Amino acid sequence: MVICRSSGRAGWLVAELMVAVSIIAIAMIPLAFSFRGEQKLARAHYNQVVAMEIIDGEMELLNAGQWRACLEGEHEYKVTAHSASNLPPGKFIVTRSNDWLRLDWRPAKRNTDGVISREVRFQSRRDTPPPKE
Numbered sequence: 001m002v003i004c005r006s007s008g009r010a011g012w013l014v015a016e017l018m019v020a021v022s023i024i025a026i027a028m029i030p031l032a033f034s035f036r037g038e039q040k041l042a043r044a045h046y047n048q049v050v051a052m053e054i055i056d057g058e059m060e061l062l063n064a065g066q067w068r069a070c071l072e073g074e075h076e077y078k079v080t081a082h083s084a085s086n087l088p089p090g091k092f093i094v095t096r097s098n099d100w101l102r103l104d105w106r107p108a109k110r111n112t113d114g115v116i117s118r119e120v121r122f123q124s125r126r127d128t129p130p131p132k133e
Helices: 006-064 082-086
Strands: 073-079 088-095 100-107 116-121
Touching: 006 082, 006 088, 006 116, 082 116
Parallel strands: none
Antiparallel strands: 073 088, 088 100, 100 116
16 A cells, blocks of 8 residues: 655645635736726716707707797706606706707716706797798
């Protein structure tokens, strides 16, 4: 009967395994944080797109004639879009001055997604000159 002692080899195998696992862990931690950063960036872009879509739709309605119901100055504007519930806290502001109309979405936190706005110049139907023939 032959008895072999390989305790030295097993120790090196465990040490090599620990080094390999630590190298993998060191490489994976920055990757995990970069994925989180990309998630935040994707969410910010999503919020901007949703706000743009809502503002574009509401601006079409305002430009079609609902601007007459807006008073001069800056006022909060209520939107009826269901997708507005996906936006972070903020509010829509309509600003009317003379023949300009501006609609903004302003987030409650200043350093989040930024202000999204559209501006249009309108003319009342009475003020438009008749078409030339």
